[in-house]
Amino acid sequence: MPQKINIIGSGFSSLAASCYLAKAGYQVEVFEKNSSVGGRARQFKKDGFTFDIGPTWYWMPDVFERFFSDFNKKSSDYYSLEKLDPAYQVYFGKDDSVIIPGSLDEIFESFEKEETGSSKKLQKFITKARDNYNIAIKELVYRPGISPMELITPETAKRLGRFFTNISSEVRKDFTNPKLRKILEFPVLFLGAKPSDTPAFYSFMNYADFGLGTWHPTGGMYKVIEGIKELAESLGVKFHLNSPVQKIITEKGKARGIMVNGKEFTADIILSGADYHHSEQLLPEKLRQYSESYWKKKTFAPSSLLFYVGFDKKIKNVSHHTLFFDSSFEDHAKDIYDDPKWPDNPLFYASFPSITDGTCAPEGKEAGIFLIPLAPDLEDTEELREHYFNIILERFEKITDQKLKTNIIFKESFCVKDFKEAYNSYKGNAYGMANTLFQTAFLRPKLKSKKVDQLYFTGQLSVPGPGVPPSLISGKLAAGLIEKYEKN
Template identity: 45%
Template sequence: MNTGNLRKRIAVIGAGFSGLSAAAYAAKSGNEVHVFEKHDRPGGRARQFVTDEGYVFDMGPSWYWMPDIIEDFFADFDCKTSDFFSLVSLDPQFEMVFSKEKVSVPENNEEIRKLFENIEPGAARQYDKFMKSAQFKYEVGMKEFVKKPCYSWFEFASLKIAGSTLKLDLLSNFRTYVSGYFTDPKLKSLMEFPVIFLGASPKQIPALYSLMNYGGYVLGTKYPMGGFYQLVLAMKKVAEKQGVHFHFNHDVQKINIEKGKAASLTIDGENYEFDAIIASSDYHHTETLIPKSLRNYDKAYWETRTFAPSCLIYYLGIKGKIPHLKHHTLFFENELDNHIDCIYKNKKWPSKPLFYVCCPSKTDPDVAPEGCENLFLLLPLAPGIYDDEQVREKYLTEMLERIEKHTVETDIISRIDYKKSYCVSDFISDYNAYQGNAYGLSNTLSQTAVLKPKIRNKKITNLFYTGQLTVPGPGVPPSVISGKIVAAEVSKLKIK
């Protein structure tokens, strides 16, 4: 019998962030690693496409937060992000549009303090207190808490984590927590909005996730020149340097089980044998590739989970410039709770939606033809909701009208040079995403750590899962960490 430290032949299903990370770490441990990706390029939800007109669109992530966590990945391979791409700090980091005014969050932390003080007397001091606590949560949460495989609560018994339980505010909800620091509605919105990325109402998210505010506001909002896809390409290069083999346009149809082990993958009618399999693909979809009796979770389990939103996305090329639009803009003229209720309670298209606009051409001239703008519009939606071109167009018109009002521009719609929509049904067809979710499971207390879907199949000893539906959760940095966690677990696996 071979021991766990001998060379294994490992398959990774999917080349998203968690798959790229898992592949790189598994190969670094001396294994033969093959990545199978159904699309023609790596990245998963973070793919990029270029139009005939010359627009370069990142399809998914656009907020480069927690740069130190991403830097840690490259440091593990004796390199750094600057070896692959140039990171710039955005100033302002973003702008938030309210019904009667707008607030721009500056790059400099001292300027953020002044902004808060101008909005609410005494808020600068409260901001300092909030961020001091958030920094502690970040250092324990992102450096210790999220790095556990989460088989058992005993993993969190270390002195640093166990002794920090109260200070981590796991049992407080984020909304109540924020209200303990600020009273002005605008400041509350500024502090609450980052947890939207975690896929639940601020009333349902543990206050632990104030670490997001520190990872964003204090560490700053960055942008990789050339687009977010530069991070994907950089991680692929790191993986290839470790010897990883990539196979694109290879869609896995079945995981074949023999004597309690995943013996091979069926791809385009051919079987490929492996010692272990890491699934970076959608967790629910992955389990449909094995017999029902061997799945970790049944249909009822998935139906009772709280999923993060899906979304309506528009990729727009605009002729001419839009002078008063920032790189990141959040349109919060309407009530956050009304929109959230449409996602989690009523599961319908919102009547008064909030949405987000990214205009990377403000920072990067190479993502649009000269004199033009590149727009990425995102409106969060309930997963599983019905979408068609007619309803997509209805919301596009509303979003563009609100952008026109904000920027004092009256002809953006008539200047559309390129247009592509992406919604619930596309997430399902492209990524096999359960109910078309865009961000994975919500980070509610009942779906945190050990309570998330397990990273290892309970009945198939050499089948592992990674990505946003397992630990540590949704987001780019957590997905990168997820890959590292699962690669470490596979390295312990003993093979015959």
């Protein structure tokens, strides 16, 4: 009889792990608390509009292709991709925006228009970023975070200094134009920390941005979830929806099953892709690896206030992805990381997938997603949500020179309380644990429990870190450890 594995949660990491484990011959069942798979990457549909609830950026296409190739498949077997051109647009004020084109050569030209001589500096910067990418994404991130020695290679030894300087200082050393600085610091926000707290080695995110480009799966990011679920089911994985796990059952220091809706589901191995902190709450306190004080000391990626809005007309003067950096980057970062509070004048992001993809909104209408990054665990009320929606919509209307308030068909919101309720997210964080120097690789929560045999973890609070591509990799790493340690 094949060994049986129960997986908690069905986000990207859990789905990836389920595929690898099923391929390796395990009997795999996935238990998801919500009514659809996907974890944070679920989908919301209303009145002919389709919204991705969570991730909206498709970066690092090579990581997705590497995942599917492990099963002799391609992403195109499950969904179609379109490279965005422009990749995105950044507003710094009314009639003041920088458009990031879809090709690297055109990006060099855009930088040169903003700051004479910056194209040559950017070429050098991106060459370094590409080198870091080749080392990080093709090598280091596929290591399971067991030992610090995983990070020691001839290539990393040459670049040791980049781990002890930060992105912000690296960017500011070469670029004086404040707009270009903000654009170059933006990608590391996906890693969940301030640029000044993120090692310069993570400039590989700039190569992911400029070098590999921004893509859109037709139908939205949820098409990727559906594709991986289809692959998993073809490999024999069984899914249970509306199945919140209440307890991880242990016996003599070994995981032996899970309790779901009052019913026991036994297994030889348990893998949790749910929030790591929550997963350990499913165990007796003596079997938890990490104390409450441990979690409180960690730097968590932001939470978010999100709005999903249906408009009755097409919106002008914006791109599919549009960033609004017309207020202080530094002040907003302080309100997230240094003195957590609701921001006085927030930066925000808007996505209009229906600009690219006609399946996301009825003809002549627009689907809009708005996001304000927030500190985790803030007070979250309907009054605050409405207040901040009015703030960003007024700025949006002024900057893009159009009126939209009377064109709203509907508006739904998602914030700190929803992250806690829907995903058991620690403090309502949206992206997991930040990738700061002391929260990287072997310094992150472990994939294999140190206290309970046959218990494993995966996802954005573990190795390698936050983001969709790292979550896919995390699932592969967890599955690899299970194969290594648990094979009969």
